[in-house]
Amino acid sequence: MLHPDGPAREDVAAARGKAGLIQFTRATAVIYVAEGIRLNCxxxxxxxxxxxxxxVQKYAKDDPEAFLPRRNNQIPMKYMGSGWDTAxxxxxxxxDESCYVTGxxxxxxSGLIAATP
Structure with missing residues (x-):
């Protein structure tokens, strides 16, 4: 997660969890692909x-109104998505159109990971 002041310590646990889930998805997809089961993350x-x-409360207590424009400026598309984008x-x-996608x-x-050096 990208914070205005750089990475935070708690990001280590979140990153470890995400990496583990992604690797679990890959390994499990290979195991079940022969049964016609697709797994993706x-x-x-x-x-x-x-x-x-x-x-906002944690990192922008002094100026919460400035947080969102600053955060949006860090995102390639210049706005944060919604739950609908994930859905x-x-x-x-x-x-069925994703029938060839697994693992x-x-x-x-919004391309944030791709744009992060």
Missing amino acids: VVPGLMQAPLLDNL HAVLFLAN TESIVD
């Missing part, structure tokens, strides 16, 4: 959600 970025309110990725993976992660973050 959706990895959402920071979205407009209640968690965002907690981050649309899940719906695609649940649809991968779908990153829904």
Whole structure:
């Protein structure tokens, strides 16, 4: 997660959990592919959600109104997504049109990971 002042310590635990889940998805997908079972992982970025309110309180107590424009400016598309953006990725993976997709992660973050050096 990208914070205005750089990475936070608690990000280590979150990153470890996400990496473990992604690797679990890959390994399990290989095991079950012969049975016609597909496994994929959706990895959402920071979205407009209640968690965002907690981050604003934690990292922008002095100026919460400036947090969102500053955060949006860090995102390639210049705005945060919503739960619907994540839901649309899940719906695609649940649809027959994704029948050849398995063992991968779908990153829904406006290109933030791709743009981060």
